[in-house]
Amino acid sequence: MVAYGLLALGLSSVLALVTWGVVSDYLTEQRESSAMVETADNAAAFHYGLFGAPQPCRPVREQAECGSLTPNPDVSVTNLLTSLPSTDAAASMVYYDDTWYSLTGKPSDLPIDLVTTVRNGTAASRRLTVGGQHVLAVGVPMKVPGTAFFEWHPLASLDGTLRTLKITLVAAAIVTAMIGLAVGRLASTLALRPLAALTKVADAVARGRLEAENDRDLGGLARSFNQTAADLERRVAADARFAGDVSHELRTPLMTMLNSMQLIQNHRAELPSAVREPVELLGDDLDRFRRLVIDLLEISRDDGGDQGSREIVRIADLVRAAADATAGREVTTVAPDAEGLTLQADKRRLERVIANLVENAEDHAGGCKGVGVEAGGLGVIITVDDAGPGIAPEDRERIFQRFGRGETSGRGRGVGLGLAIVARHVQWHQGTIQVTTHPSGGARFVVELPAKST
Numbered sequence: 001m002v003a004y005g006l007l008a009l010g011l012s013s014v015l016a017l018v019t020w021g022v023v024s025d026y027l028t029e030q031r032e033s034s035a036m037v038e039t040a041d042n043a044a045a046f047h048y049g050l051f052g053a054p055q056p057c058r059p060v061r062e063q064a065e066c067g068s069l070t071p072n073p074d075v076s077v078t079n080l081l082t083s084l085p086s087t088d089a090a091a092s093m094v095y096y097d098d099t100w101y102s103l104t105g106k107p108s109d110l111p112i113d114l115v116t117t118v119r120n121g122t123a124a125s126r127r128l129t130v131g132g133q134h135v136l137a138v139g140v141p142m143k144v145p146g147t148a149f150f151e152w153h154p155l156a157s158l159d160g161t162l163r164t165l166k167i168t169l170v171a172a173a174i175v176t177a178m179i180g181l182a183v184g185r186l187a188s189t190l191a192l193r194p195l196a197a198l199t200k201v202a203d204a205v206a207r208g209r210l211e212a213e214n215d216r217d218l219g220g221l222a223r224s225f226n227q228t229a230a231d232l233e234r235r236v237a238a239d240a241r242f243a244g245d246v247s248h249e250l251r252t253p254l255m256t257m258l259n260s261m262q263l264i265q266n267h268r269a270e271l272p273s274a275v276r277e278p279v280e281l282l283g284d285d286l287d288r289f290r291r292l293v294i295d296l297l298e299i300s301r302d303d304g305g306d307q308g309s310r311e312i313v314r315i316a317d318l319v320r321a322a323a324d325a326t327a328g329r330e331v332t333t334v335a336p337d338a339e340g341l342t343l344q345a346d347k348r349r350l351e352r353v354i355a356n357l358v359e360n361a362e363d364h365a366g367g368c369k370g371v372g373v374e375a376g377g378l379g380v381i382i383t384v385d386d387a388g389p390g391i392a393p394e395d396r397e398r399i400f401q402r403f404g405r406g407e408t409s410g411r412g413r414g415v416g417l418g419l420a421i422v423a424r425h426v427q428w429h430q431g432t433i434q435v436t437t438h439p440s441g442g443a444r445f446v447v448e449l450p451a452k453s454t
Contacts, residue, residue, distance in 0.1 A: 001184035008180020009173065016169035024162055032125055032136060035153040038087045039138040040123070043149035046094060047142055049080045077101045089151040090135060095119065096147050105130075105152055110137060118148040127155070134159060250293050254286075261286050313345040315380050315451055316373050322354035323371040323384075327362060335374035341451040343380070349425040354382070356418040357445050361386035365443060378431060379451030383444055391443045396435040 050071050081092050081103050091105025095115070100107040107115075109130050117124045118139035125138045134155040139148050261283050268276060316339050320332040343350075354371070361368035365388025372383040391399065400423040426433045431449040438444040 001181055001188050004184025004187065005177050005181035008183075009177035012173040012176035016173050020166065020169055023165060027158060027161060031153075031155070031158050032138075035136050035138050035151070036123065036125060036140070038089065038153070039149065039151045040140050042084050042087065042089070042092065042151060043140045043142055045084055046080060046149060049083065050075055050077070050096075078103070087151075088153060090133075090154050091152040093150045094142075094148070095150075096142075096144070098146075105150075107150075110139075110150060114139060115148065115150075118150070119146050121145075128152070254290060254293055257286055258290060310344045310346060312342050313347055313350060315341050315343055315345075315382075315449070318345075318347065318350060319354050319371060319373050319382060322351045323358050323368075326355045326358040327368050331358070331368050332371045332373065335372070337375040338373045338380055340454050341373075341375060341380045342454050343429070343449055343451040345429055345449075346425075349428060353422050353425045353447065354384075356422045357384040357447075360418055361388070361443075364388065369438075369442060375451075375453075377448035380449050382447040382449070384447075385438045385444050386442045388442050390437050390441065391435050399435070400433070 052072055077094065077096060078101055081094065081101060084092060091103065093100060093102040093105050093107050093110070095101075095107070109128065111126055111128075114124055114126050114137060118141055121141045123138075123140045125136055128135050128137050130152065135152040136155055137150060137152055139150040141148055261279075264271070264279060265283060268279070271279065316334040320334065323332045324330050358368050358371065361384060365386030367387045369385040369387050370383075372381075372385075374381050374383075400419050402417060402420045423433055426447055426449070429449055431447060433445065433447045436444045436446060
């Protein structure tokens with residue numbers, strides 16, 4: 001639409017400029033030509049009244065006597081100027097016998113170069129401003145050497161015509177541009193109508209339902225698609241419940257195995273040396289299995305549509321308690337402006353976010369260097385710094401996917417679900433999480449949540 005409007009504006013502007021140049025030059029030339037003719041006619045009438053009818057020429061050898069001019073002694077130059085035929089001239093002046101004669105105009109207003117040119121035998125014109133009025137001064141030479149006749153012709157009519165022409169052309173350019181915008185909008189609407197329809201259908205597909213079951217042509221296709229989408233939704237929900245049910249059922253035998261392993265480890269000194277190392281490996285695997293079951297239960301809750309419960313949480317206190325407890329030492333620093341920040345949050349989910357980030361730093365990145373809480377961003381910014389080598393830029397998106405692990409994470413005790421749970425819970429709170437590099441080295445996880453001050 002904008003392209004059509006600009007194209008129409010450009011074409012109309014070029015056409016307006018060309019029209020203005022041609023028409024204004026033509027009108028100005030016509031005005032100057034008519035003023036020159038009127039002045040020449042009045043000069044001839046003045047000459048006829050002053051010198052009478054021209055004498056017939058004699059033979060060529062007596063040519064010198066043919067042009068002799070004798071003024072009529074009974075004629076007054078001033079009266080003769082008064083008796084000239086009325087035209088649109090504002091003033092008439094004549095330079096005759098080294099004397100200026102004038103009725104209304106002032107000869108002193110005439111440019112000296114114009115007077116000199118006309119007295120030398122060449123007709124000329126010049127635009128002037130006399131008394132705040134634009135006039136065209138026209139001068140024509142007379143047959144008597146050094147004699148010149150001048151008139152002022154007002155240009156108010158010409159200026160008004162040109163002003164009207166200018167306004168008309170500008171208005172036409174604007175109207176043309178508006179028409180171009182309208183045509184562009186119509187053309188773009190027609191051109192994008194299939195895309196708009198496709199977008200509407202894609203949006204319906206994304207919502208999982210097509211509202212066209214009653215359509216005569218598309219009803220069968222819409223019903224088939226809606227049935228497929230419903231079946232797929234039920235299948236996803238069933239898979240989510242299955243993972244949760246399996247994880248839940250595994251907790252009982254897992255707790256039995258963990259308790260048994262704890263009992264064996266309590267009597268580790270009584271075990272033969274040959275079986276101590278296998279028992280330690282089995283203990284590590286059982287611990288990883290425990291983490292996997294817990295994480296799968298957490299993931300399945302979200303997949304199963306668990307809405308959780310919101311309550312007002314004092315962020316500084318929650319972060320300090322969760323981070324320090326997970327690290328086993330004081331690692332949290334709270335800025336003074338963040339002490340009073342609160343958030344409508346699911347306390348369990350938010351504690352899990354902090355605990356998983358600190359645990360990730362402790363297990364996979366050389367230890368947690370510190371947890372910071374400060375006001376800013378969406379409301380509050382929580383940072384978790386570690387002492388590891390950092391996370392490569394190409395891995396910073398992948399580590400938040402299920403079972404996604406960075407190249408430097410090592411085997412460790414994790415199963416690749418901790419950061420995926422963190423991303424899900426932060427998104428549940430309408431927040432954001434990203435990974436950057438700490439100025440002194442290591443990775444920095446930055447969580448922004450929409451908190452407010454109480």
